[in-house]
Amino acid sequence: MKHFIFASLIACAMALPAHATDYTIMAPAAPGGGWDQTARSLQTALQQEGVSKSVQVINVPGAGGTIGLAQFASQQKGKANALIVGGYVMVGAILTNKSPVSLKDVTPIARLTGENEALVVPASSPLKSVADLVAELKKNPGAVSWGGGSAGGVDHITAGLIAKAAGVDPTKINYIAFSGGGEALAAILGSQVTVGISGFGEFEAQIKAGTLRLLATSGDARIPGTDAPTLKEAGLDVSVQNWRMIAAAPGLTDAQKAAVTADIQKLATSKTWQETLKTKGWQDTYLSGPAFEAQLAKDISATEAILKDIGLVK
Amino acid sequence: MSTFEFLMQGLLVAAQPMNLFYALIGVTLGTAVGVLPGIGPALTVALLLPVTYQLDPAGSLIMFAGIYYGGMYGGSTTSILLNTPGESASIVTALEGNKMARAGRGGPALATAAIGSFVAGLIATIGLAFIAPFIVKLALVFGPREYFALMVLAFVTVSSAFGDSTLRGLTALFIGLALSTIGIDQLTGQTRLAFGVPDLLDGIEVTTLAVAMFAIGETLFIAAQGNKGPDKVEAVKGSVWMSATDWARSWKPWLRGTLIGFPIGAMPAGGAEIGTFLSYATEKRLTKHPEEFGHGAIEGVAGPEAANNASAAGTLVPLLTLGLPTTATAAIMLAGFQQFGLQPGPLLFATNPQLVWGLIASLLIANFMLLVLNLPLIGLWVRLLTIPKPWLYAGILLFATLGTIGANPSVFELGMLLAFGVLGYIMRVFGYPIAPVVVGLILGPMAEQQLRRALAISQGDFSVLFTSPIAAVLLTIAALALIVPLILRARGRGEVLSQMAANED
Numbered sequence: 001m002k003h004f005i006f007a008s009l010i011a012c013a014m015a016l017p018a019h020a021t022d023y024t025i026m027a028p029a030a031p032g033g034g035w036d037q038t039a040r041s042l043q044t045a046l047q048q049e050g051v052s053k054s055v056q057v058i059n060v061p062g063a064g065g066t067i068g069l070a071q072f073a074s075q076q077k078g079k080a081n082a083l084i085v086g087g088y089v090m091v092g093a094i095l096t097n098k099s100p101v102s103l104k105d106v107t108p109i110a111r112l113t114g115e116n117e118a119l120v121v122p123a124s125s126p127l128k129s130v131a132d133l134v135a136e137l138k139k140n141p142g143a144v145s146w147g148g149g150s151a152g153g154v155d156h157i158t159a160g161l162i163a164k165a166a167g168v169d170p171t172k173i174n175y176i177a178f179s180g181g182g183e184a185l186a187a188i189l190g191s192q193v194t195v196g197i198s199g200f201g202e203f204e205a206q207i208k209a210g211t212l213r214l215l216a217t218s219g220d221a222r223i224p225g226t227d228a229p230t231l232k233e234a235g236l237d238v239s240v241q242n243w244r245m246i247a248a249a250p251g252l253t254d255a256q257k258a259a260v261t262a263d264i265q266k267l268a269t270s271k272t273w274q275e276t277l278k279t280k281g282w283q284d285t286y287l288s289g290p291a292f293e294a295q296l297a298k299d300i301s302a303t304e305a306i307l308k309d310i311g312l313v314k
Numbered sequence: 315m316s317t318f319e320f321l322m323q324g325l326l327v328a329a330q331p332m333n334l335f336y337a338l339i340g341v342t343l344g345t346a347v348g349v350l351p352g353i354g355p356a357l358t359v360a361l362l363l364p365v366t367y368q369l370d371p372a373g374s375l376i377m378f379a380g381i382y383y384g385g386m387y388g389g390s391t392t393s394i395l396l397n398t399p400g401e402s403a404s405i406v407t408a409l410e411g412n413k414m415a416r417a418g419r420g421g422p423a424l425a426t427a428a429i430g431s432f433v434a435g436l437i438a439t440i441g442l443a444f445i446a447p448f449i450v451k452l453a454l455v456f457g458p459r460e461y462f463a464l465m466v467l468a469f470v471t472v473s474s475a476f477g478d479s480t481l482r483g484l485t486a487l488f489i490g491l492a493l494s495t496i497g498i499d500q501l502t503g504q505t506r507l508a509f510g511v512p513d514l515l516d517g518i519e520v521t522t523l524a525v526a527m528f529a530i531g532e533t534l535f536i537a538a539q540g541n542k543g544p545d546k547v548e549a550v551k552g553s554v555w556m557s558a559t560d561w562a563r564s565w566k567p568w569l570r571g572t573l574i575g576f577p578i579g580a581m582p583a584g585g586a587e588i589g590t591f592l593s594y595a596t597e598k599r600l601t602k603h604p605e606e607f608g609h610g611a612i613e614g615v616a617g618p619e620a621a622n623n624a625s626a627a628g629t630l631v632p633l634l635t636l637g638l639p640t641t642a643t644a645a646i647m648l649a650g651f652q653q654f655g656l657q658p659g660p661l662l663f664a665t666n667p668q669l670v671w672g673l674i675a676s677l678l679i680a681n682f683m684l685l686v687l688n689l690p691l692i693g694l695w696v697r698l699l700t701i702p703k704p705w706l707y708a709g710i711l712l713f714a715t716l717g718t719i720g721a722n723p724s725v726f727e728l729g730m731l732l733a734f735g736v737l738g739y740i741m742r743v744f745g746y747p748i749a750p751v752v753v754g755l756i757l758g759p760m761a762e763q764q765l766r767r768a769l770a771i772s773q774g775d776f777s778v779l780f781t782s783p784i785a786a787v788l789l790t791i792a793a794l795a796l797i798v799p800l801i802l803r804a805r806g807r808g809e810v811l812s813q814m815a816a817n818e819d
Binding site: 061063098177178185193205312 | 454455513582636722723767
């Protein structure tokens with residue numbers, strides 16, 4: 001009986017419309033991933049800071065977030081209390097999946113966090129620097145296997161950008177997609193692949209323990225506490241950040257949009273959120289309004305270009 | 315402090331009344347939600363994470379551990395009693411467990427599952443404490459080619475569970491393999507066979523297929539029989555408890571299941587279900603009662619259940635030593651650790667011994683609580699079977715639907731549930747086994763991806779598949795498993811084998 005009651009509660013929770021001031025955040029991914037953690041951290045922070053009385057998180061997993069996005073765009077139209085978490089991975093997934101729904105079909109509110117990509121090799125690898133890697137890549141691009149997350153995702157895109165900047169044909173890169181940075185980590189540690197590429201957080205503990213060597217990071221500045229150069233410092237004109245954002249439903253009035261933006265602004269500057277960023281190791285990349293929209297448009301066109309170069313999008 | 319002292323200290327903390335209470339809450343909630351088909355431990359932990367923020371690290375870890383174990387055990391309860399596996403790791407349990415339940419032996423089936431889970435959890439948790447660093451080194455040696463060899467072995471051994479007709483078994487397997495190619499190809503990001511339906515982009519959910527084929531298909535089958543079918547299941551025949559024979563037949567499968575499940579759970583791309591498949595196949599080969607397999611052999615419940623729980627503890631090996639979450643539940647646990655500013659990884663054992671040993675102690679306590687909670691409940695659970703059939707199957711339909719909606723709120727998913735239910739019904743009517751379809755859906759993508767990864771790394775050189783010692787050994791075992799029965803049959807002992815096969819369902 002107990003489980004029946006629980007099930008009914010879950011079913012009701014999903015069926016009941018939320019109160020006007022209460023937000024519902026969709027995490028377009030399974031529980032446990034980055035977007036889910038972002039959504040649940042937002043839930044906690046919004047409630048603790050009193051921005052919203054009650055916040056619900058819904059998981060709609062699948063296809064790089066495009067399934068959740070499609071559902072969100074069609075069902076939440078005009079609802080000012082519906083939010084969805086998204087990010088750079090979604091930009092790539094929309095293109096590779098030829099998704100009928102894109103970020104144009106929702107109302108992007110703000111960029112919240114970001115993470116730099118890290119380029120690593122196992123400690124036993126003969127590759128000591130980005131220059132060594134570039135030399136290998138030029139000799140025989142197929143012989144360098146890259147271990148990273150899903151095909152067409154930010155890891156794959158970064159690998160393509162590195163090859164392109166090094167003057168190597170990006171379609172020739174031997175990218176081995178794993179079902180996430182974690183599974184890739186095991187392959188890198190076991191020297192199954194030549195080089196690993198994923199979010200810095202995935203590798204941080206191993207880098208500190210000395211089992212992985214950090215060749216470079218992908219941001220505009222070095223990561224404090226590490227001695228590896230940025231890709232730009234290493235002579236490759238590549239700058240990538242895996243950012244996450246929050247968007248609202250399509251069809252909002254300007255006043256509604258402003259109200260949501262104000263709430264998110266309040267959240268982003270709050271103490272709870274800043275502490276969350278610190279414990280999770282996320283970088284604060286808060287950007288909203290027209291500046292964010294311009295940046296988003298730039299990211300989308302750059303991503304489309306590189307995915308075409310790699311050959312994933314025709 | 316030595317390893318042992320840390321463990322004792324952890325146990326002392328975990329055994330405080332308040333912490334025991336948290337463990338009990340965790341196990342209760344985990345079991346309650348785990349019995350819902352489709353809602354696994356991952357979602358449960360995710361839902362409850364905010365609650366545990368209010369607790370101290372020790373209390374919250376203990377509750378986690380309880381939910382984890384409870385969720386796993388809850389899945390086997392419904393598998394055994396209602397033939398509705400709540401998660402992919404309890405599919406094998408349904409094969410023999412449900413047959414036992416129908417024969418009035420649901421009590422011993424639940425008991426061997428609970429005690430087997432306890433024994434396996436106990437041994438595997440102790441294994442986690444003492445040999446995690448070594449196991450993880452072994453796990454890292456496994457690259458794509460070794461995983462591919464493991465998948466080949468799984469295919470060959472699991473095919474022994476395919477029923478009396480090899481052709482029918484293979485047909486069912488290939489339906490599963492065909493279904494497994496639907497969705498985005500992980501290695502290239504391109505969609506296959508999705509026909510523009512967004513819900514198909516991520517492929518077919520294993521739990522949706524399993525619940526549909528087992529629960530919905532079964533319900534339709536029973537409903538179609540009308541009043542002709544056996545009127546009512548006899549809930550309890552003999553004792554609710556395990557007899558001396560049951561114990562004698564269970565303890566070896568428990569240990570073998572643990573031995574198979576733990577290392578496979580520790581492998582970053584292993585997965586609990588593979589361990590349960592291999593354990594089932596092993597028990598079937600080794601049993602002294604081959605005629606019972608397919609009709610409710612207790613070994614077929616004891617082994618896979620132990621393997622399932624051992625692999626859950628095995629999952630914590632890469633999580634704690636590498637910071638590598640290999641299941642969704644482990645990923646959420648990782649998020650829980652980070653809440654306390656802890657980063658699991660190679661340094662965790664050195665920098666945060668209290669936490670690690672606290673967690674291991676919590677697992678032991680949670681495991682114990684699981685037994686305390688569930689053994690007395692067995693008598694209650696089996697009475698589910700005395701519910702009149704129309705009510706029982708209506709309830710099963712309700713649970714199956716609610717669970718599917720809870721895991722994935724989509725109308726299309728519900729449509730798939732019904733469509734596969736009809737498929738399961740048709741297959742039952744024409745005497746095709748159900749399990750191979752689900753096995754194909756689980757193993758197919760793993761085998762395909764690992765093969766393609768291995769070949770991509772070697773740039774198309776097929777010889778890599780055999781040149782690694784581990785892969786070579788696994789492939790040799792697979793070849794032997796395939797060839798030896800053929801030789802035996804050729805030498806005139808085929809009658810025994812066909813006798814065995816004829817008794818399968």
